Amino acid sequence: MKLSTKGRYGLRAIVDLAVNQTQGAVSISSIAARQSLSENYLEQLMSRLKKAELVCSVRGAQGGYVLAKAPEEISVGDILRALEGDLTPVACTAIHGVAGNCQSEHTCVTKYVWQQIDDSINRTVNHIFLDELVAESREKQIDPKEKQNCPI
Numbered sequence: 001m002k003l004s005t006k007g008r009y010g011l012r013a014i015v016d017l018a019v020n021q022t023q024g025a026v027s028i029s030s031i032a033a034r035q036s037l038s039e040n041y042l043e044q045l046m047s048r049l050k051k052a053e054l055v056c057s058v059r060g061a062q063g064g065y066v067l068a069k070a071p072e073e074i075s076v077g078d079i080l081r082a083l084e085g086d087l088t089p090v091a092c093t094a095i096h097g098v099a100g101n102c103q104s105e106h107t108c109v110t111k112y113v114w115q116q117i118d119d120s121i122n123r124t125v126n127h128i129f130l131d132e133l134v135a136e137s138r139e140k141q142i143d144p145k146e147k148q149n150c151p152i
Contacts, residue, residue: 003084009037010045010083011076015133017055018071025064045083052082071134077125087121090114 012035020026020034028046032039046065049055056068067074080087092102092114102108 003080005041006045006048006083007080009035009041010049011079011133013037013042013045014049014054014067014074014079014130015137017065018067018130018134019137021066025058025062025066027064030064048082049079052078054078054082067130071131072129074130075126076128076130076133077122079130080125087118087125088114089117089121 013031016031016035017026020030028039028042031037032042035042046055046057050057050065050068053068054074055065057063057065077087092111
C-alpha cells in the first residue's frame, strides 16, 4: 500500500494541530509554515477532515481549526480513511465478503494474501491514536542536551 500526499501531509497536519491547539484554534498558515506545506492544499485536507468530523473550524480573527474529538479518540485509521478513502491494498471484492462479484472467488488462492494484508493494515492504523503521535512529537521536540541530563 502506498499512501498519497493527502494521507501523508494530512496526518502531519492533524498531529501539528493537536500539538498546538493548547492555545486555541490553530491557523492554516501556522500549520503550513511549520510543516512546509501549501496553504491551499492544506485547506483541502482540512476540508476532508472536517467532513469526517475529525476537526472543526473556528471563524474570526483568532480562528482556525481545533480537533472535534479528544486525541485519544482519533485513530490514524480514522484520519487516513478521511483523507485517502478505503485503505484496501487491492481491488478484490472477495476480501470484503461481497459474493458474486468475482468469477474466481471460490478458487482464488491469492485472496487469502490480500485479506491478511488488509487485516494487518487496518489492525495497525486502528490501534495507533493521535494522542500517541502527539506524545511522540513532544518527545522529539525535547532538546537532545536536556535529554542527556535526564536521569531516566
